[in-house]
Amino acid sequence: MEEKIKNLKGGLETIRNNKYIIYFFIPDTKGNPIASVSNIYEHVKILRNNGIDARLLHEKKDYKLNSDDKGMGLTEWLGEEYANFPHHCVENNDVNITVSDFVIIPEIFSNVMESTTNFPGKRIVFAQSYDYILEILDYGKNWKEYGINDVITTSNTLSKVIGELFGEMNFKVIPCGISDKFIKIDKPRKPYIAIHTRGGDQTSRIIKTFFLKYPQFKWVTFRDMRGLSVDEFAETLAECCIGVWVDDISSFGTFPLECFKTGTPVIGKVPNLVPEWLKGNENNVRENGVWTNNILQIPDLINIAFKSWLEDNIPNEIYKNMDETIKPYTMSNMVETTISVYKNIVKERQAELSSLLVKEEKSQKLEIVG
Numbered sequence: 452m453e454e455k456i457k458n459l460k461g462g463l464e465t466i467r468n469n470k471y472i473i474y475f476f477i478p479d480t481k482g483n484p485i486a487s488v489s490n491i492y493e494h495v496k497i498l499r500n501n502g503i504d505a506r507l508l509h510e511k512k513d514y515k516l517n518s519d520d521k522g523m524g525l526t527e528w529l530g531e532e533y534a535n536f537p538h539h540c541v542e543n544n545d546v547n548i549t550v551s552d553f554v555i556i557p558e559i560f561s562n563v564m565e566s567t568t569n570f571p572g573k574r575i576v577f578a579q580s581y582d583y584i585l586e587i588l589d590y591g592k593n594w595k596e597y598g599i600n601d602v603i604t605t606s607n608t609l610s611k612v613i614g615e616l617f618g619e620m621n622f623k624v625i626p627c628g629i630s631d632k633f634i635k636i637d638k639p640r641k642p643y644i645a646i647h648t649r650g651g652d653q654t655s656r657i658i659k660t661f662f663l664k665y666p667q668f669k670w671v672t673f674r675d676m677r678g679l680s681v682d683e684f685a686e687t688l689a690e691c692c693i694g695v696w697v698d699d700i701s702s703f704g705t706f707p708l709e710c711f712k713t714g715t716p717v718i719g720k721v722p723n724l725v726p727e728w729l730k731g732n733e734n735n736v737r738e739n740g741v742w743t744n745n746i747l748q749i750p751d752l753i754n755i756a757f758k759s760w761l762e763d764n765i766p767n768e769i770y771k772n773m774d775e776t777i778k779p780y781t782m783s784n785m786v787e788t789t790i791s792v793y794k795n796i797v798k799e800r801q802a803e804l805s806s807l808l809v810k811e812e813k814s815q816k817l818e819i820v821g
Contacts, residue, residue, distance in 0.1 A: 456815065458571070459808040462550035466801050473498060473553040473793065474508040474539070474546070475577070476563055482515045482524045484678060486705045487579040490605070490627055491557070492533045497789045499536065506537040508546060508554070514538065528680050548572040550804065553796065555603065559583040564597040573800045575601040581612055581724050582700035593617045601799075603792070605703040606727050621799075623792045627705055628785025629777065632685040633712040640760075644753065645691040645715065647676040647706045649698050657695065661750040668757065676706070689713045692760045695753060697746060699723050707740060708780050711773040716740060716765055718752045728776050739772035 498505035696719035717740035
């Protein structure tokens with residue numbers, strides 16, 4: 452008991468002196484750009500830029516930071532600044548989690564949640580996709596059984612869905628910010644159509660269907676946006692006349708917002724979980740793009756939208772709604788919200804440790820008296 456009291460006092464002192472560490476468990480994408488992973492790195496950057504010691508924690512020694520003969524790594528995808536953040540490997544056993552530390556675990560890693568049940572630090576789920584929540588989770592299990600009651604999400608909608616699954620939890624919402632690398636350019640748009648789907652097969656089917664049904668537009672260029680570095684992604688999108696988005700399992704949807712910021716009209720399929728920025732009055736779909744619930748309609752909508760672009764006939768109302776939709780999702784708003792949320796998390800942990808210390812000290816006194 453004395454050792455436990457000593458650890459609690461030490462943890463409280465560490466937090467008061469701002470010496471705690473926030474570890475973000477990260478999946479290895481093997482150099483493939485993934486928006487959810489990029490968002491985790493953005494949290495780390497924001498925290499580190501504001502004096503908070505945030506680090507990355509990965510499972511294997513071969514975590515791909517740099518390019519190889521199979522393609523780019525994190526350095527080429529996100530940038531050298533992100534690759535230079537402190538990275539720790541679980542296999543190397545080079546991390547000592549203490550009671551004052553925090554471990555942020557993506558929703559897909561329920562196995563990590565289970566294996567870290569006895570960690571002394573504070574564990575928090577970072578949930579960005581509804582579909583991934585259940586992917587590895589055992590039947591009948593929930594996060595509370597692993598001792599986790601705190602969740603960071605990107606939207607109130609996702610928080611509500613998780614609450615319906617696991618019951619009341621302590622939710623913190625941090626919407627994504629859209630990078631300032633996405634800008635409107637003064638140059639004329641090219642007859643390029645940016646397309647972003649969950650998988651290559653889906654992209655291929657849409658493009659092939661479009662060319663079969665509308666052979667007069669075989670000269671149009673489709674730009675597959677998967678696998679591009681952030682810089683190339685932003686530059687390419689700003690050149691395109693239309694963006695196409697299909698991602699049924701997305702819970703936030705950064706691609707359409709990136710399109711809006713570059714002034715690129717969007718044709719898209721409404722995801723299973725409708726993003727908050729897509730909901731209009733009475734939860735109708737907002738007129739900030741061309742939206743459908745039927746993926747088979749996408750090629751036909753591309754035809755209509757592309758002809759409208761050629762004729763300079765895309766409604767101004769869509770452009771106005773695009774500009775209005777993107778307003779809340781600035782990087783400055785994300786920075787402000789991120790700092791506020793994590794500072795509150797630290798305060799809550801401090802209060803939690805203080806409460807535990809009081810209980811342990813009372814228990815010790817009772818033992819002495821007894």
